[in-house]
Amino acid sequence: MQMENILQQLNEIFIDVLDNKNIVLTSQTSAEDIEEWDSLNHIHLVVAVENHFNISFTSSEMQAWKTVGDLCENIQSKLKA
Amino acid sequence: MEQQWLDTLRFHHTGCLTQNIEKSKELYKNTLGFSNLSETFYISNQQVKVCFVEVAPAVFIELVEPQAETAFFAKILKSKNPFYHTGYFTGDFEKTLLELTGKGFYLVNRFNSEAFNNRLCAFLYTPQMQLIEIIAQPN
Numbered sequence: 001m002q003m004e005n006i007l008q009q010l011n012e013i014f015i016d017v018l019d020n021k022n023i024v025l026t027s028q029t030s031a032e033d034i035e036e037w038d039s040l041n042h043i044h045l046v047v048a049v050e051n052h053f054n055i056s057f058t059s060s061e062m063q064a065w066k067t068v069g070d071l072c073e074n075i076q077s078k079l080k081a
Numbered sequence: 082m083e084q085q086w087l088d089t090l091r092f093h094h095t096g097c098l099t100q101n102i103e104k105s106k107e108l109y110k111n112t113l114g115f116s117n118l119s120e121t122f123y124i125s126n127q128q129v130k131v132c133f134v135e136v137a138p139a140v141f142i143e144l145v146e147p148q149a150e151t152a153f154f155a156k157i158l159k160s161k162n163p164f165y166h167t168g169y170f171t172g173d174f175e176k177t178l179l180e181l182t183g184k185g186f187y188l189v190n191r192f193n194s195e196a197f198n199n200r201l202c203a204f205l206y207t208p209q210m211q212l213i214e215i216i217a218q219p220n
Contacts, residue, residue, distance in 0.1 A: 038151055038152060040153040046187065059188065
């Protein structure tokens with residue numbers, strides 16, 4: 001799956017989970033850029049992403065994400081595997 | 082004896098969000114008649130004020146008043162169900178944390194809590210997305 005496609009799907013997940021229709025993700029977006037993206041909502045995002053793409057992340061993978069781009073790459077690598 | 086670690090967990094409290102901790106304390110003390118209330122603590126890592134109301138022997142409701150606006154607390158207040166987590170003492174904090182994350186629990190954060198003499202605490206989501214807190218038990 002193309003990164004652009006993953007990003008688009010992630011955008012919809014973020015809008016739904018964080019209940020903010022104004023979210024526009026880029027690969028550089030981080031938690032600091034979105035007010036609703038706190039440590040508790042982060043877990044809700046992780047679970048929504050796992051369910052949507054039918055994948056699962058390890059704790060170390062989750063801790064390594066600094067930006068949405070990192071998350072996209074992680075998703076892409078799992079979908080290829 | 083795979084689940085022996087569960088023996089180390091002991092229920093301590095249910096967390097209850099409030100917009101005004103003083104009013105809630107008054108209600109639990111004067112209206113409901115629970116006279117054993119802790120002092121009010123400020124937990125800096127969580128940016129909340131908390132107070133424990135003993136509602137049965139060694140069983141508490143933790144009143145929690147946010148000191149900063151967060152999306153998470155706003156969502157709970159909007160949901161009209163202020164009871165949002167359960168807290169447990171554990172005799173072996175690190176082992177419990179390892180066991181739970183190994184069983185699919187999601188670690189949200191860990192911190193030292195002023196409400197428990199700066200002992201270690203951690204919030205985790207269960208695989209069914211229920212929020213729990215584990216607290217290092219006093220020696």
